[in-house]
Each structure stands twice: as structure tokens, then as C-alpha cells.
Amino acid sequence: MHHVVIIGGSYGGLKALGVLAGKKGIKVTLVDRHPYHFLQTEGYDLIAGKVPFDSTIIGLRSLCAGFGDNVEYLHAVAKDVDFETKKVIFEEGEPLSYDYLIIAAGAVTRFFESIEGLRNYSYGVKSLRSALKLKEFFEQELYKRLENAAHARECYSILIGGAGLSGVEIAAEMQAYFNRYYRSNALSCGKLQIHLVSGGETILKGLHPSVIKAATKRLLNLGVILHTGAHITKVEEKVATLESGEEIPFDFMVFTGGITAAPFVKGLKAEHNRIGQLVVNPFLQIPGHEEVFAVGDAADLKDAGGKRVPPTAQSAEQSGVDAAENILAHIEKRQLFVSNIKLRGLAIALGGTYAVIDAGKFRIYGLVAYLGKKAIEKLYKIPLRIKAREGFKRLRACTKERL
Structure with missing residues (x-):
């Protein structure tokens, strides 16, 4: 029996799990410090109040149970990996031995040290906790204005640093939410x-x-105030300073200007790139350890031509599948294949029922794009929910038997 340990219930980690689960002669253990998989692509809908909290998470214990007896979930905090003895070290409890290891621990918001005060006065949105924090602030401010006439006359400001996909989607969704609330x-x-x-x-x-x-x-059109060609140089409580000297007052600040590997990944005794991601070979293996693979935001992913791949859910999913398939090839003593991650398109939510889909050769805008984006999200989420529901029934049945 070959034991595969996956560290991280991320997009890449779950895709790898799906490939390996049910394979004869393989046992899979999924390790994560959180008992849920956070659907980051729907996190912005959560912030904007478009979806309930429970629709953005999938329970890992139930999900693993749904895959069958050869898959188990371990709720633990991985601290290190001893590559020589092939053991995962935890903050608490006994080490876990593995035959193959997939590191899918993801990334966190990168708060640049060169920007004074950034870490102290801004929040990231890579985690469920951060998304809920922003949602709570937003709704509390709306509530204060609803109940108090003095507060109702006040303006309040949210500053979003970074205008990539995350920053643009957050700005659009929140502004659209406020506009809808205002019109009511x-x-x-x-x-x-x-x-x-x-x-x-x-x-x-x-x-x-x-x-x-x-x-x-x-x-x-929504009313978002854009500052292009502008670099934040300093952040203080309630105010950010741009390179030009302009000051932007804010009540809440979100920073989406970059990512860095999770602290666990950064601490591993292996080669890293400048943002702490693990350097991998074309087969997604860590050099010098052919039984260890890294996927998603934990890895420095590149396509077959050596070009760096953007850190998206799509690239994470593809790398998870590729790593799992290469583990199967290694077990069966077949030739491993080069991971050639290709982004098949991009879907961007822009508030309300408006979105943009860029499929490379053509682009779609508006309601049709929005419906397409929602369909893509459902195609990912529904199979996991079905598995988690099956797993929940199995766990409940086991509980009844013990009683």
C-alpha cells in the first residue's frame, strides 16, 4: 500500500485527491489546519452579501469520507517536513510517514515591507477569516447609517491597494452592493x-x-474612484500616502497587490523563488526528492516553454491533476510527463450580474458572461458538494453504529 500525503485542502490539493482516491493500492491522507475548503472564487460574493457563508466552504472531513475508505482527513498544523526520513512534522502529535507527498499549502497576501505600515493597517482577502472581517465591517457601517441619522450623513471610504483580478472584483462587487442598497x-x-x-x-x-x-x-460607471500609475508608499491609521504625496483617507483598507508562499512552505528545507514558492522540475517534483511534489500557489509553476504561470485557481487545479498523475506513473514505473499548464480563459466578476470572460480567441461581456462564470463555479463546486454529502451520510452512519 502506497501512502500519499497531501498537505493543503486547496484547489490543487483537492484535484490531486480526486485523481488518487479509489486507486487500488493507494491510501491518501489530506492534512489541513482548517476543516474546510474555502472557495476563494466566491469569496467576493460573500463580502458583497450575495451568497450565504456556508456556500463558500466545503467540509474536508465529510469530503474525504465521501471518497471512500482509502482516504482520510487529518485536522492538524504541519510545521515541517523531514525529507530524509519521509515524515511530516506537526505542531502537535506524532509525525506522519509518507511514500509520496504533495505540498499544496497555497499562499497568503504579500504585505511589502517597503511600504511602511502596510501590514499593520490593511487586510488581505486570501482567507475566509479575512473575507468575513471585510464583510462584517461593511455591513456594520451600513447598519450604523440605517439606525443613526448622524451616521447616515457621513461618507466612509474603503481603499483597495492592487488592481489585479482580486482588487478589481472586490471593488466592483462592493460598489454594486452599496449602489443597490442605496437605491432601496x-x-x-x-x-x-x-x-x-x-x-x-x-x-x-x-x-x-x-x-x-x-x-x-x-x-x-459604478462609482469606483481609480488611481492608476500610483504607488502606495506609506500607510498610517486611516490614511494612505501615494508616491506623488497625495493622501487617501480610508476607514478600511484591503491589500491585494501580491502573494507570497504560506509560512509553512517558506520554512521547508528546499529551494525557493523570491516569494517563497518551491522550485519544481518540469514534472512538479522538488529537485533531489522524486517522491515530493508541489502544486498551486505553493509552487513556482511554469508552462512547457518555461514561462511562469499566473497563480489562479485554474492553474492550481491543473497542477494538482498533473502531480497526481505523475505519482501514479512513478508507482507503475512509467515515464513521467511534463506538466504543461495552459490557462483556458479568464472570468472576471464586475458587480451585480455583469462579468467579462476572456477565452483568448473571443471575449464575452455582461449578463451572458456572468451566467457563464457562475456555470464554471458550479461545475467545480457541485461534484465536491455531492461527495461531501455522501461522506456526511457515511460519518453519521458510523456514529450511529458506535452508539
Whole structure:
């Protein structure tokens, strides 16, 4: 029996699990410090109050039970990996031995040390906790204005640093939410100001010009205030300073300007890139350890041509599948194949029922794109929910038997 340990119930980790589960002669243990898989692609809908809390998470214990007897979930905090003895070390409890290891621990928001005060006065949105924090602030502010006439006349400001996919989607969803709330006549005065700061000359740097143009127009129509070609140099309590000297007051700040590998990944005794991701070979193995693979945001992913792949859920999923398939090939003594991750398109939510889909050769805008994006999310989420439901029934049956 070959024991495969997956550290991280991320997009890449769950895709790898799906490939390996049910394979004869393989036992899989999924390790994660959180008992749930957070659907980050739907986190912005959570912030904007479009979906309930429980629709953005999938329980890992039930999910693993749904895959069958050869899969188990371990709720633990991985601290290190002893590559020589092939053991995962935890903050508490006994080490866990493995024959193969997939590191899928993901990434966290990168708070640049060069920006004074950034870490102290801003929040990331990579985690469920951070998303709930922003949602709570947003709704508390709306509630105060609803109940108190003095507060209703006040303006309040949210500053979003970083105008990539995350920053643009958050700005659009929150502004659309406020606009909808305002039109309901719940607020007769006051105003929400969302400032979106981009270090580049445009938002969504690197995307197709027509996508940038459509997204910019949409944000402006919603009322988002754009600051392009602007770099944040200092953040103090309630105010951020730009390189030009301009100051932007804020009540809450979100930073989406970059990612860095999770602390666990950074601490491993292996080669890393400049943001702490693990360097991998074309087969997604860590050099010098052919039984250890890294996927998703934990790895420095590149396509077959050596070009770095953007850190998206899509690239994480593909790398998870590739790593699992290469483990099967290694067990069966077959030739491993080169991971060639290709992004098949991009879907961007821009508030309300408006979105943009860039499929490379063509682009879709508006309601049709929004419906397409929701369909993509459901195609990922529904099979996991079905498995988790099956697992829940199995766990409940086991509990009844013990009673």
C-alpha cells in the first residue's frame, strides 16, 4: 500500500485527491489546519452579501469520507517536513510517514515591507477569516447609517491597494452592493467611496486591451474612484500616502497587490523563488526528492516553454491533476510527463450580474458572461458538494453504529 500525503485542502490539493482516491493500492491522507475548503472564487460574493457563508466552504472531513475508505482527513498544523526520513512534522502529535507527498499549502497576501505600515493597517482577502472581517465591517457601517441619522450623513471610504483580478472584483462587487442598497432608499444621505489604487498605468495589467477597457468603464460607471500609475508608499491609521504625496483617507483598507508562499512552505528545507514558492522540475517534483511534489500557489509553476504561470485557481487545479498523475506513473514505473499548464480563459466578476470572460480567441461581456462564470463555479463546486454529502451520510452512519 502506497501512502500519499497531501498537505493543503486547496484547489490543487483537492484535484490531486480526486485523481488518487479509489486507486487500488493507494491510501491518501489530506492534512489541513482548517476543516474546510474555502472557495476563494466566491469569496467576493460573500463580502458583497450575495451568497450565504456556508456556500463558500466545503467540509474536508465529510469530503474525504465521501471518497471512500482509502482516504482520510487529518485536522492538524504541519510545521515541517523531514525529507530524509519521509515524515511530516506537526505542531502537535506524532509525525506522519509518507511514500509520496504533495505540498499544496497555497499562499497568503504579500504585505511589502517597503511600504511602511502596510501590514499593520490593511487586510488581505486570501482567507475566509479575512473575507468575513471585510464583510462584517461593511455591513456594520451600513447598519450604523440605517439606525443613526448622524451616521447616515457621513461618507466612509474603503481603499483597495492592487488592481489585479482580486482588487478589481472586490471593488466592483462592493460598489454594486452599496449602489443597490442605496437605491432601496435605506440610505437617503451619505456615500460610499471605494478607491482602487493601481501601480500600473491601467488596471488588470497584462490582460487584453478590450478587457481592460470594459472593466475600467464598468468600475467608473459604478462609482469606483481609480488611481492608476500610483504607488502606495506609506500607510498610517486611516490614511494612505501615494508616491506623488497625495493622501487617501480610508476607514478600511484591503491589500491585494501580491502573494507570497504560506509560512509553512517558506520554512521547508528546499529551494525557493523570491516569494517563497518551491522550485519544481518540469514534472512538479522538488529537485533531489522524486517522491515530493508541489502544486498551486505553493509552487513556482511554469508552462512547457518555461514561462511562469499566473497563480489562479485554474492553474492550481491543473497542477494538482498533473502531480497526481505523475505519482501514479512513478508507482507503475512509467515515464513521467511534463506538466504543461495552459490557462483556458479568464472570468472576471464586475458587480451585480455583469462579468467579462476572456477565452483568448473571443471575449464575452455582461449578463451572458456572468451566467457563464457562475456555470464554471458550479461545475467545480457541485461534484465536491455531492461527495461531501455522501461522506456526511457515511460519518453519521458510523456514529450511529458506535452508539
